[in-house]
Amino acid sequence: MGRALEQALAKLREFDAAHPHADTPAPAQQARRILVREAGHALWMFVVQREACGLRNNRMLMRDYNVPGEVQLSMGPMLAASSALP
Numbered sequence: 001m002g003r004a005l006e007q008a009l010a011k012l013r014e015f016d017a018a019h020p021h022a023d024t025p026a027p028a029q030q031a032r033r034i035l036v037r038e039a040g041h042a043l044w045m046f047v048v049q050r051e052a053c054g055l056r057n058n059r060m061l062m063r064d065y066n067v068p069g070e071v072q073l074s075m076g077p078m079l080a081a082s083s084a085l086p
Contacts, residue, residue, distance in 0.1 A: 001046040005065060008039035012071070040074030043067060047075065 012035045019028050047058055062072060 001049045005042040005046045008042040011035055012039050036070055036074050039071045041078040043071055044075045
């Protein structure tokens with residue numbers, strides 16, 4: 001689960017490096033929102049796994065993996081694509 005989180009965060013960081021926020025067109029903004037949701041889902045899966053092992057303090061995890069606040073706020077299960085709202 002940790003590797004999945006690392007990969008999701010890397011994709012988001014690569015996207016941000018390639019697309020400055022000021023010049024991002026609407027389709028790219030949607031693609032970024034999807035990356036943030038995917039990273040939030042990966043974070044949720046990792047936190048659930050850690051909690052199942054008795055590791056309940058996630059402050060170090062957020063710091064060590066350098067998880068952005070927006071990813072922390074989107075943490076949770078992903079909705080099915082057909083029922084996801086835009």
